[in-house]
Amino acid sequence: MRKLTMAELNRVAVADFKSTPKSPVVLVLDNVRSMHNVGAIFRTADAFALEKIWLCGITPRPPHREITKTALGSEESMAWEYAPETTATVAALKEAGYQVVAVEQTTGSVTLPNFQPEPGRPLALVLGNEVFGVDDAVLSLCDLAVEIPQFGTKHSLNVGVAAGVVLWDALVKLGVV
Numbered sequence: 001m002r003k004l005t006m007a008e009l010n011r012v013a014v015a016d017f018k019s020t021p022k023s024p025v026v027l028v029l030d031n032v033r034s035m036h037n038v039g040a041i042f043r044t045a046d047a048f049a050l051e052k053i054w055l056c057g058i059t060p061r062p063p064h065r066e067i068t069k070t071a072l073g074s075e076e077s078m079a080w081e082y083a084p085e086t087t088a089t090v091a092a093l094k095e096a097g098y099q100v101v102a103v104e105q106t107t108g109s110v111t112l113p114n115f116q117p118e119p120g121r122p123l124a125l126v127l128g129n130e131v132f133g134v135d136d137a138v139l140s141l142c143d144l145a146v147e148i149p150q151f152g153t154k155h156s157l158n159v160g161v162a163a164g165v166v167l168w169d170a171l172v173k174l175g176v177v
Contacts, residue, residue, distance in 0.1 A: 014077045022051040023176045024122040025167065026093065028100075030086040030138050031057040031129040032159055039070030040160035041127070046074035048167055048177075051122070053078055054093075056086035090126065090141045098124040102142040103166050104134045105155070109147035117170050125166060127159050 012020065027045055032038055038060055045053050055061045061082050062068070062075040083089040094100055099118045103125055117123050126142060128134035139145065148157060148165055157165070171177045 014073075017046075017049070017077045018079075020049065022049050023171060024174070025050050025170065025176075026052045026054060026098070026122070026124045027163065027167075028054040028086060028089055028093070028124055028126040029056060029059045030126055030134050031132075032059045032127060033130055034159075035060045035064055035066035036070045037130065037158065037160045039067040039072075039075070041163050042067070042071040042074040042078050042080070044160065044164045044167060045078050048171055050167075051079065053080040054086075054089050055080060055082045056089055057084065086126070086135060086138045087141060090124070090138055093124045094141065094143075096122075098122045100124045100126060100142045102126045102128070102134045102139050102145040103148075103162055104128060104139060104145045105147045106139065106145040109145040112146055112148050112166065112169055115146045115169070115173075117174050119174070123170060123174070125163070125170070127163055130159055 027041060027050060029038065029041065038055070042053065060067060067075055090100055099121045101123065126134055126138060146166060148162060150157070
C-alpha cells in the first residue's frame, strides 16, 4: 500500500468543477464566526460537490487569508452567496422547495441515524454559531432538526466537523455517494 500521488488523484480543474453536476444540497451558515470553520466548510462542500453555501449574518466571507488557510482554494471552486439575514435565506429556500434541516440539539430533534432526507427534494442544512447554535428565529422556520448522537462529556462538535458528519450521512441516504 502507498499513498496516491497528486497526479493519480485526477483532481478536476476549478473551471471544470464549476460546470459539473452538483449534489442537491446547500449549506446555510447562520452567524458562524470562525474563519477557520468557514474555510473547513468550504473544503468539505467542495469535496462533496455541493450546490452552494449561503454565508449569513456575521459569517465571514472570502476573500480572506484566514478562510483560504483551511479552504485551500475551495472558496474559488464553490458557489457561495452572502445574505445579511438567515431567516430571509431560509424562507427563500423553503419557497424554492428545499427541505430545510437545522443541525441542532432541540426538544424535537431527530437523531442522525433516524434522519431520512425527503427523496427527490433538494436539501438545505443550517449550521449555527459556535457558541449559540442555530438562532431561535431561524430554527422556527426549519422543517426539522437533526442531532448527531454523542457519548462523551461534551455535548457539541465543532461546526465544521458536524457539517462533514451530517453531509456524509445525508448524501449516502440520498444515493449521491
